[in-house]
Amino acid sequence: MLKDITLGQYFPGTTPAHRLDPRTKLILVVLYIIALFAAESFVSYGLMALTLCLCVAVSKVPPKSLIKGLKPVLFILIFTALLNVFYTPGRILWQWWIFRVTIEGIFTAFFMALRISLLIMGTFLMTYTTSPIMLTDGMESLMNPLKKLHVPVHELAMMMSIALRFIPTLIEETDKIMSAQKARGADFETGSLLQRAKAMVPLLVPLFISAFRRADELAVAMECRCYHGGEGRTKLKVLRYRGIDYTAFSLGALILAGVIVLARFGL
Amino acid sequence: MEPIIQVENLTHTYGAGTPFQRSAIAGVSFQLQQGEFLGVIGHTGSGKSTLIQHLNGLLKPTAGRVLFHGRDIWADPKRIREVRFRVGLVFQYPEYQLFEETAAKDIAFGPKNMGLDDTEIQRRVEEAASFAGLSPDLLDKSPFDLSGGQKRRVAIAGVIAMRPEVLILDEPSAGLDPAGRSELLQNIRDYHARTGGTVVLVSHSMDEIAENVQRILVLSRSGVVMSGTPHEVFSRAEELEAVGLSVPQITKVAMELRRRGVDIDPAVYTVEDLRRSLLALRGGGAGA
Structure with a gap:
């Protein structure tokens, strides 16, 4: 049934992942995406995957439903991976007609698929742990x-x-x-x-x-109810950064810096 | 005689495996006899709507079985569509399902899906419209130009046009004014009398149920708590109140009269019954 689709569904909870300020989570997701695109090696991808696993563990969101979220993009995932396998120049492993499989291609395809999956799961983890109202509140405040x-x-x-x-x-x-x-x-x-x-x-x-x-x-x-736009409108729940947010920010910045440093050393 | 529909130990759980999991109905069993007029009553959230959606195979039981003419309707999932033609279900606020350019075309949607030919469809549309109390001049209008009550009649006719063996109506009179309400219920009674078909009326209005049905099924907290003739059910007024339902207004009057020392049966449930028993009392008194 349609009711069973999980896209962007919120799982209520009281874990630290739920209690973070929505702005913190939005910024951290952006940092995570930047780090994903900076990552270039097994070590840095491993670090990114580990980060996501830890976040999922903290949030207590069932990993099954995160993986289910990948279903709609499975086609794109396979398509990009295949394109990369066949069209990356490098040492030729196997060739037939216009199709050429290279070692570099296999690596790029794997990393690309991993990158997209992590990106989607990371974003979904945010929507799973943040109610839609909090999320728009956070966005409004960030765009102020x-x-x-x-x-x-x-x-x-x-x-x-x-x-x-x-x-x-x-x-x-x-x-x-x-x-x-x-x-x-x-x-x-x-x-x-x-x-x-x-x-x-x-x-x-x-x-x-x-x-x-x-x-x-x-x-x-x-x-x-005399709604006339945002002018002079106050909020029921005012957003405030707390200790947990600063901790999360520090951890996020540390991981991003780590990935960038690793990339510099070609790892 | 074999019951037309037999429900055995039916359980349905929504959202199994998510944090929102809840049982809508659990372990419900009952039988529906051929030609019977059954009332299903229960407060909001008692699982009425979930239950009836199992009778025509719109929902698949989490556990338990639904037998139609003695056959499990899910024995062959490919034939479930045929069950839906034979067990007609009119949803709550059915007017929101209308989509065609004219009322007649909308009523013809079901028969068309059955693969009938045009003359047969035409015949059924006219017949169903008359059962639902729609005047023929409305049939060529757009359903969106009709009044709320007329729209609902179009939607009900759309199900009757399939000539189902069992007609199930979920709160057919909700949101209608009192005149529209009693007219519609009269139409349903006439339908039952003229076709001899089996009718299930779902409602949370005791008065509505009391005036129409032959047997009542009382649902509460996802299970059947009572079942019997209106007289049997309404004589257990305290139990009904305990599950958040009340007895019909007339029964309340009779109960109050009895409490004040008038010797009448408190389980009367129509105005006519109360009048008769009061007159009998007076007649008896005058004779003594």
């Missing part, structure tokens, strides 16, 4: 300096939290409409591509209508 450049930061954050808030609602709605049409014999699973696309009509029409209806209702409800 852009307000001076007349970027509508609050509006963007509001749009994002509304979008995130309605994903589960829409999924539930899709499930319901799907069941209702299935009860009348609709078949979403079999048939040719064209038949399946046609079978989506009884699902999409009611879904769009209800999405528009919900948007309208939400707008009215917000206006009834």
Whole structure:
């Protein structure tokens, strides 16, 4: 069922990974991605993988659901790996027609696949341990300096939290409409591509209508409560860095520095 | 006689293996007889909707079996679609599933999926519309131009048009005004009387259940707590209240009368019954 998809799902908890300030987690994820792209060797990739494993262990998120998150990008992962295997110049290991496998290619492919997997799992770990509201709060706060450049930061954050808030609602709605049409014999699973696309009509029409209806209702409800944008609006939960955040920052910076130093020594 | 649907030890767990895991129903067993009008009642979250979605194979049991004409409906997963045509399910707020350009086309969606020919579909659309209390002039309108009550009738007709052997309705009258509500329930009663089909009515309104059904199944905390004729069920008023349900208003009046010393059966559940028993009392009194 659709309800079972894990993409970006939040696992509530009280572990140190959950208690970190969302801004800390956002920055650390960015640092982690930078470090991933700086890494060039088994040692530094090992360090990156170890970091992720430790974070997962601390967060108590079931590793199974993190790996499940890789499923949607499996195709891209294999595709990039194959491209790298065949199109990296170097010592030729095996050749047939235009396909050439090189030793360098195999290494690059492996590292590329590992890099993408770690990147995705690292990002997912953040969304698994941070509620969507905290996440948008953190982003709004981090983007605050852009307000001076007349970027509508609050509006963007509001749009994002509304979008995130309605994903589960829409999924539930899709499930319901799907069941209702299935009860009348609709078949979403079999048939040719064209038949399946046609079978989506009884699902999409009611879904769009209800999405528009919900948007309208939400707008009215917000206006009834005198919503007029971010000006002078206070927060229920004010974000504050605490000791745990500084510790996390220090560890993150240390790992990044370590990877860069390793790269300099060609490791 | 063999029951048309037999539920054996049915259990369903949502989100197994995630932190949100919970049992919606656990160990439910009951039988549905051919031609019966069954009421399923329970407070919000008692598993009513989960239970009925098992009867036509929309949900697969975590444990237990659902037998339709004595055959496990999941014995051959390829034939589950056929079960859905024979056990018609009308969801809560079914008007949100409408999608076609005209009401008639929407009602024809089910029969079309069954692979019937055009004349048969036409016949069934007209028949179903009349059962659902839709006037023929509405059939050519867009479903989105109809009123809320009319939309719901279109959706119900869409299921009746498949001529299911069992018709299940989940809260068919929710959100309608009192007149629309009693009209719709009258339509359902007429449908049951005229076709002799099996009907299951799910509701959390005791009054609605009391006035319509022949047998009641009471669900609470994901299991069946009571089952029997309305008279049997409503005579156990204290137990009903203990699980967060109440008896019909008329039964409350009768219970209060009895408490104040009027000698009547407290388990009456329609206005007509109470009137009759009060008149009998007066008649008896006058005769003495």
